[in-house]
Amino acid sequence: MFLDERKFMILRAIIDDYIMTAVPVGSRTISRKAGVGFSPATIRNEMSDLEELGYLAQPHTSAGRIPSTKAYRLYVDHLLKEGMVNRDEVRRMSGYLNIRCGQVGDVIRSAAQALSDMTNYTALISAPQLESLRIRRVQFVPLSEHNALMIVVTNAFVIKDLVIRLPDGVDDETLSGLSRMLTRELQDLCISQVRARFEELSRHLTENRKLLVEVLDVLENQLAERESRQMVVGGSSNLLNYPEYADVRKARDFLSVLESRERLFPLLRHAGGMEFSIRIGPENDLPELSDCSVITAVYRVGDHSTGTMGVIGPTRMQYGKVLSALSYMGRAITDILSDE
Numbered sequence: 001m002f003l004d005e006r007k008f009m010i011l012r013a014i015i016d017d018y019i020m021t022a023v024p025v026g027s028r029t030i031s032r033k034a035g036v037g038f039s040p041a042t043i044r045n046e047m048s049d050l051e052e053l054g055y056l057a058q059p060h061t062s063a064g065r066i067p068s069t070k071a072y073r074l075y076v077d078h079l080l081k082e083g084m085v086n087r088d089e090v091r092r093m094s095g096y097l098n099i100r101c102g103q104v105g106d107v108i109r110s111a112a113q114a115l116s117d118m119t120n121y122t123a124l125i126s127a128p129q130l131e132s133l134r135i136r137r138v139q140f141v142p143l144s145e146h147n148a149l150m151i152v153v154t155n156a157f158v159i160k161d162l163v164i165r166l167p168d169g170v171d172d173e174t175l176s177g178l179s180r181m182l183t184r185e186l187q188d189l190c191i192s193q194v195r196a197r198f199e200e201l202s203r204h205l206t207e208n209r210k211l212l213v214e215v216l217d218v219l220e221n222q223l224a225e226r227e228s229r230q231m232v233v234g235g236s237s238n239l240l241n242y243p244e245y246a247d248v249r250k251a252r253d254f255l256s257v258l259e260s261r262e263r264l265f266p267l268l269r270h271a272g273g274m275e276f277s278i279r280i281g282p283e284n285d286l287p288e289l290s291d292c293s294v295i296t297a298v299y300r301v302g303d304h305s306t307g308t309m310g311v312i313g314p315t316r317m318q319y320g321k322v323l324s325a326l327s328y329m330g331r332a333i334t335d336i337l338s339d340e
Helices: 005-021 027-031 040-052 069-079 087-096 104-119 172-186 191-204 209-228 248-258 261-269 319-337
Strands: 122-126 135-142 147-154 159-165 231-234 276-280 292-301 304-314
Touching (some): 005 069, 027 040, 104 319, 122 261, 172 191, 191 209, 248 261, 261 292, 261 304, 276 319, 304 319
Antiparallel strands (some): 135 147, 276 292, 292 304
């Protein structure tokens, strides 16, 4: 048995209705929909076939049908037409990102809030991967005799401040000169190129070599580690508004996942280089998300895929609307973080 055009049409109508209502769908409901044009008896026969094929399930004997994970996968892969974000929604989302911030954390926090408000689901956004960002300026600010604040500004307006240890004999004038030298020598280099440049510099410098080693260690280790773990969650409690999460245990398990960054990061790493990644129900690695769908997308700074954003919702999420919102948000973040 295969899915002909009529089965496709009926299955899509069932999924669309269930997404909006969370109520099992009956044949009479589908027959009343505009554009269907089939009798309830015909639809019942088709629904029976769809159930046999694994696209529908019947929770109770007298109830209507609900879509299976297999049905949602077919819906996403073959039936979906991307939804449109209307002008009012775009205006509302733009309001969150209207201010160009000096700190990338402010940008991704605003973007996560906008995505969660727009979709009414939970949003995740990771900061740009530091390896693909380019250094614009390095500056040292003395804190004490043996400590200084190292400030690193990148092309994406990412500003990082880290404390470094100062060897004996390093004064304010030395730090000022080092700031100018490193800004000149590291400008436009990405973090992956810094070690080679430092090695070249150390061959020509007899003074402050120990300080350069400390700076390199901070850049390669502390800075990269801090950046790689930066993630913002927006709308953590949004899913609790859906009937699927009326069960206290299920709600508690979901919230516990959101509290663990170590468990959330793999969700965003799945995006890879793909523009969009959609994982439905059991396709997710986390058991607590077996009733959820996760859609992830990348945003770019320049020509690099540098960060990932995602939306978590019930399997009956409005896929078209989420894809459209992610597409818009990706362009908005790129515009803000790119120094064109």
